[in-house]
Amino acid sequence: MINYEVMFIIDPALEDDAKEATIEAVKGIIAAEGEVGNTDVWGMRKLAYPIQKKSEGYYVVIEFKAEPTLPKELDRRLKISDNVMRHLIINKDEK
Template sequence: MRMYETIYIVQPDLGDEEIKALSAKVQDIIAGMNGEFKRLEDWGARKLAYPINKSARGRYFYLRFDGDSGLIAELERRLRLDDKVLRYQSVKLEQEVVAAAAAPVKAAEEGVEEAVEAPAAEAQAETTTEE
């Protein structure tokens, strides 16, 4: 199973019952396709970068789950058919990306420290040879 995250934007004027129904529907899709639901976060209503369907604001939801490509296809198909959903985007996550990105930064910091120490050591060596 692969790790995925989906962010979807719904109409900002939806009631609590409609939002709960949509969230339950998304969780049912994941469970029905043998996926593993991890987390659903409500990021609240925010101003959109540009109007979508004459709406300047949207309510953002973050969904984290494990599954396969068939699950993504079905989830996106159902989100596309729902009129309450303005936009959505799914992304496959990779564990190695986080660790690999952190390692070069640390190596680069060590390289900077070594570069700073090297001229100081050369300057000290020059002063001892001149005496």
């Protein structure tokens, strides 16, 4: 298994329970084929540039271990999610 990290920005207009549901959904996608590691919720932060006319976002970072096929599926599902404004998946083992 390879070590990965996903950072995503959730729409700040969502209610707190919707933000938690989005985080749990991402963890569920990862847990189906991999192992969820440390989850670090950064909370509301100012964006470097406006995204969808919003200047703030709710940041979350999740470390996980998975086979090389999981990041592609996770990327696809995060792209179509209305709650996630941006995301980035990093291979931590790659040099």
